[in-house]
Amino acid sequence: MDDLDRAILRCLLADGRATFHEIGRRVRLSPPAVKRRVDRMLARGEISHFTAVIDPGSLGWEVEAYVEIYYDGNVLKDELATSLAGIPQVVGVWNVSGDADALVHVMAGSIAELEDTIEQIRRTDRLQRTRSAIVLSRLFERSLG
């Protein structure tokens, strides 16, 4: 991972479908050289994969919330992951240090659906309480370059 790789990465973060030709033009490298470096970054896991960034709103995901969960005693990571992965509205879960034990990212179509989802989260085994923050607006979001 040198400066050239980082420059290629910046191009791919900005446009994940950029051609090797176009990237090569920007970083002054031939298309095959760019491909080799991209393949290497993929093999090393530096690039996980490529994806489309979608607008949640235009897909009907109007409500977003971050829900802290507090549990009673010890809960295994796998246990928690498995039970929460079964809820489609749960799009991310992180174990955290601090007051709460875990942070859950929820996307829902409506406030009612959010309520249902939190209700479902609360049914998780040994879950003590939750503390929610509903997203009012995204101020900004950027990819790490």
Add this chain to the structure above:
Amino acid sequence: MDDLDRAILRCLLADGRATFHEIGRRVRLSPPAVKRRVDRMLARGEISHFTAVIDPGSLGWEVEAYVEIYYDGNVLKDELATSLAGIPQVVGVWNVSGDADALVHVMAGSIAELEDTIEQIRRTDRLQRTRSAIVLSRLFERSLG
């Protein structure tokens, strides 16, 4: 946005560099038909753009935290966004309802850098206090399909 569009979207979420041929093979559509639909989704803003998903760890971003911020009185969205956008470690900011006023997503190379970053966030105008949750592990993260 019909089922066919959603099927195409699923392909692009799984592989943002998939060719129109490959997508067409999966959804039983000709490559030009796929392209027209993708272009339409881009034009409508349903697909925002394409990008590479990178592994934060292999790029040196070893520490991740969510920082709630509480401010004193009213703070304008633009004001907050502008001042926090100046901190490179701040990768996302959302205004939220609940106890806190905003939620800040922070990525840092080390605990020391995280400390510095929180210190910087605290220097934001009219900021009263912060409450941090350091991410211990990602249990899972998925894209909304």
Add this chain to the structure above:
DNA sequence: GATGAAAGTACGCGCAG
């Protein structure tokens, strides 16, 4: 379907260890 562009592959060269 046809054409032009990009991806993928093979081979040889130059440079650093």
Add this chain to the structure above:
DNA sequence: CTGCGCGTACTTTCATC
């Protein structure tokens, strides 16, 4: 002298009309 990484040339596949 070996390994790595680039570029050129060529074939296959894809995009676009």
